[in-house]
Amino acid sequence: MFIGRVVGVVWATRKHPSLEGAKLLLVKSLDPQTGKTKGIPLMAVDKLVDAGIGDTVLVIDEGNSARQLLDDPNAPVRTLVIGVLDCVTIEGNHYQYH
Template identity: 60%
Template sequence: MFLKLLIVQPLTGEGVPTGRPTIAVDVVDAGVGDHVLVVDEGNSAAQALAQPRGPVRTVVVGVVDEVARD
């Protein structure tokens, strides 16, 4: 099984990059520049990959279509 890796970085509520970039396994076919939802915890990442003991911590599990702010 081949998996695509992406470099992801947290954003503030205003969309400004913050924190350190990390590498995540992409299971939703996100693209460069997409805002994504990331699971950054071993057990949830393993469940997203259906690999109970996989050596993965961070997984992209969704692509954000729109952000609404009040």
């Protein structure tokens, strides 16, 4: 699991049936204390929270957990957006996201 920022959208004219109605987002890992993104973007499925570009999100990056949340054991999914974050508190320090 990691905190990330949505940096783009992937468009597909054809998708696996289990992804019908889902958004395909590009998400970069985020340092929660500095708010800076790092690394390369990963494609993440969003079928639960309706995140958009610029949102700070909580991401599961483990296939079995993602498939369980989608309630589809055959879904071709590893990375899933499970929440939009407003803030994080680390060791008493509060970090607000827009």
